[in-house]
């Protein structure tokens with residue numbers, strides 16, 4: 644299962660709608676995932692929380708390994724863990740496709756203040772530990788994504804953009820589904836889209852039919868939605884609405 648290639652030049656990458664299985668019925672996970680694929684999902688978003696980097700505990704590589712036996716879908720794994728370098732081999736062996744880690748965690752575990760200081764001090768070259776983690780993810784056969792919490796400045800991503808496959812801009816504080824979308828995070832998406840037309844930019848947290856327009860217009864092409872999809876009477880209609888908003892915004896941007 645491959646990611647659609649990052650287009651050369653100024654074209655925006657394809658739209659990817661990624662239901663977050665955090666909002667699914669874990670006891671029926673394989674069926675829930677198949678239902679999402681049948682309804683038009685492009686990816687399945689898998690939220691891994693360790694009860695340490697974030698105050699919640701979800702699932703790990705064994706669940707991904709089991710799920711992989713039931714689906715060929717692109718598994719977009721979001722690691723909200725204190726030690727992201729520790730789990731690369733396990734998730735690669737389990738069949739994860741995208742391994743997206745928190746920049747803060749790669750810099751200084753769960754000490755976000757120390758992480759921000761270290762990332763600032765590293766300057767344009769970036770932190771060697773972050774570069775090494777990206778390389779190890781790709782060497783393990785996965786795509787590498789980096790995500791930032793709402794309080795982390797987007798500029799701190801710049802040293803790593805050339806090497807990575809995706810940026811994930813968190814639009815809620817990581818840790819729980821069902822939170823409210825944070826509109827100010829769209830400044831980060833606009834900043835990245837204006838500089839990197841072909842970059843995969845994902846947004847995660849509070850995305851729904853009433854918030855998608857802001858994310859689409861800012862330039863996000865990959866959309867995570869948990870409660871809005873799984874909680875809907877017609878999840879397929881929500882997936883279509885999200886897709887149409889992103890596709891329309893991309894068409895409008897291309898025409899400018």
Ligand SMILES: O=C(CO)[C@H](O)[C@H](O)COP(=O)(O)O
Nearest residue numbers: 817818820821848849869870
């Ligand atoms: O990473 C996450 C939380 O940390 C989830 O992916 C996100 O919250 C999705 O849930 P919802 O769409 O309900 O906000």
Ligand SMILES: [Co+2]
Nearest residue numbers: 690721847867
């Ligand atoms: Co997530």
